[in-house]
Amino acid sequence: MDVTLRQLLDFVVSAPLRRGKGRLAAWRLRCRLAGKGLLAFFLSIGRDIPVTPCDVLLVHPSRKSYEQGRKGPFLQALRAHGLHVEEFVEESDAVLISARQFVRPAKPVPFLLYWHAAHAAFLLQRYRAKAVLSERNGWIVPSFIKALRTEGMRVMHLAHSVPSGQSSRYDYFDYDYYLMFGRSSYDYLSSLGEAFGECCAVYAGPYYLTDKKETAWHGPDNRRTPRLLFLGSGPDYEHAESYQQYCRWVVTWLEQHQDATLSVKPHPRGQGYPWLDYAVSCERIALLPAGESLEQCAGHFDVVLCGYTNAVLDVARAGVPFVLLGEGEDYFSVARYGLPRSFVESQLAPCIENVLSEPEKMRERLFEFLTYHICHSEKPVESLVDSVREVTNASGPAGIRLSAPARGY
Structure with missing residues (x-):
């Protein structure tokens, strides 16, 4: 043998x-x-x-x-x-x-x-x-x-x-x-x-x-309201307390920033929970259509908020800064490239503010991050x-x- x-x-x-x-x-x-x-x-x-x-x-x-x-x-x-x-x-x-x-x-x-x-x-x-x-x-x-x-x-x-x-x-x-x-x-x-x-x-x-890239990010425009995108979790985690917790962080931040809007992209296999309920009570929260891919839509936003997911690679390829939410091991070496991560609710607002105020610096870090993970991103x-x-x-x-x-x- x-x-x-x-x-x-x-x-x-x-x-x-x-x-x-x-x-x-x-x-x-x-x-x-x-x-x-x-x-x-x-x-x-x-x-x-x-x-x-x-x-x-x-x-x-x-x-x-x-x-x-x-x-x-x-x-x-x-x-x-x-x-x-x-x-x-x-x-x-x-x-x-x-x-x-x-x-x-x-x-x-x-x-x-x-x-x-x-x-x-x-x-x-x-x-x-x-x-x-x-x-x-x-x-x-x-x-x-x-x-x-x-x-x-x-x-x-x-x-x-x-x-x-x-x-x-x-x-x-x-x-x-x-x-x-x-x-x-x-x-x-x-x-x-x-x-x-x-x-x-x-x-x-x-x-x-x-x-061929579907969208190109042009950076935040101070003359308009900040546009944020939240990436929903899959069905195995939608009801987890940790996920519910950082969803509440985002809602609280949105309540404190009346000039901002939030779009939510539900996971392809998720049910959109708890964002369907939040969208009913807040007109500045909207769920994206099910058929719209992340690659198609990411470039239309100033910041992407999400838990730990491979989707950060899609976001980085579009050149859009992201803020990771929650605790856990840094599997993608985010800290190595100085990209923002909010472990607790009090860190979320400073993270988002840093992204919006220093777009070019974030783009440089994103490029280095993406190059390390994807050799042929183009x-x-x-x-x-x-x-x-x-x-x-x-x-x-x-x-x-x-x-x-x-x-x-």
Whole structure:
């Protein structure tokens, strides 16, 4: 058996212990993997899969991700360059079972990881692709695609966020190429003491930003009222006390500044709570239409207020200053670039005042912040397409080697 696959098995089964969940959780994981492996073994018997040749296979991480359509412009650009792109949606375990999306691997694999290996063999047999694009963090199927492939297929991972300590799934990066936004991503991943994999880190993307900026920020105008934008939280946090608290901070600030207006952009999956109620009682609070993207609207405002979110990258790209609200770890190195952050209510007014009074200084800091996080902020989609085209042309984009530290699990 491949030594790398043995190491992968050790990495997977030791995850509960590394994350402090205890030995009982580790044994439960082993039992669950064994059950799924046995099921995949029987489902993989006698499979006859029709082959679909293509240049690129994009594996969507979920049905929800596929239906959101955020990779549409990227896919359109690939096809515009003459590449044949096939799309595959990773469904729930129940769908994988009912559709029998498993094929017996051609090489020995760890039995506890048979589910993942047989699914990788299914993808390899169904598609003859030059490049496989994955997106789901922590998904170990790419390791088996690399181990079982017989042709020049290469695995490229598409980052959809800046990796940080907010998730433990970034500790897996066993790809051929990892298409990450910029230097901050490499710095974080290379600092991980416990991780698995090796790859070539390439700065490209993100795919959800267009190559042409929709708006350009012109800075605050002292002759008009300040216009603020608040970014709403997702459904998991809308009712959290911490989120409700800094929503009240903003409302209080607005009451004290009668010349200002506030627009709220609800999260795409959120319900707009509690801003729907606030908008009823205050005519200077308005919710933006659901179909308006942050990229389209950000440049129309003087300041953006938000909690810790990847959306600050969209805001920074538009050149609009933002004020982060609430406590928590500084995952994006905001303090490093001198950008404002309000930990308590009393800090909010000075933060907003500093942004409005020193627009040029804020622009300079924003540019440095954005450059650290996104290398190709002007042409993110083009940078991704160029990287994929190089792989399909049997070459490869230049990058930096990223390897997990050698250690036993």
